[in-house]
Amino acid sequence: MENVLPNDAAYYGVTFTDLSMEQDSISRRTFESCVFESCDFTEAFFDGCTFKDCQFRKCKLTAVNVRNSSFSEVQFYESKVLGVDWTKAYWRGLQLGAPLFFKECLLNASSFYGLKLSGIVIEDCRAHDVDFREATISRGRFTGTDLTNSLFVNTNLTGADFNGATNYDIDVKKNTIKNAIFCRYEAVSLLTSLGIKLV
16 A cells, blocks of 8 residues: 555645555655545554644544654544544644544544643544543533543643533542533533532
8 A cells, every 4th residue: 555655745635535554554644635535544553644634534543553643623524533542643833723623433442641632622422431631621622422431630621612511520629620611411420529419
């Protein structure tokens, strides 16, 4: 597959459809304003790649390695982005307000530990067992997302929107939640961390 996406190549405004690059190594490539449709990058290795203003639609990115790759204004729709350690990506020098966007995706077992991703969008997703500890995700949007067993400890959730999100376990004493938005019924779970019993 190396001839499909040569190393050190740059692509602008290209649409890739039905690419199959499972377990392939994709090194030092730049993708700007590109669209990936129904592509399979399962266990692929993005090494030192740059993705800017790109879209992944109905793609498989399970256990993809993103070491030293940068992501700016990248959107994922109806994709499997399972088991991705986003902490390995290259985030230094990126503009604030250029976060990741996930819509109707599977994000289980991924890690955003310690990252500064204000404004990240995780909407209508399944995000089980995701690590958000020590992260800054102020103004993040989690609307309609199932957050079963996801971890929030020392997480900055200032102004985050959890309206319609479900199954989250957020200790109000161990996280910053000023001005965050919660659905009235789901927010009852926040009281358990205060030792309050509702009858």
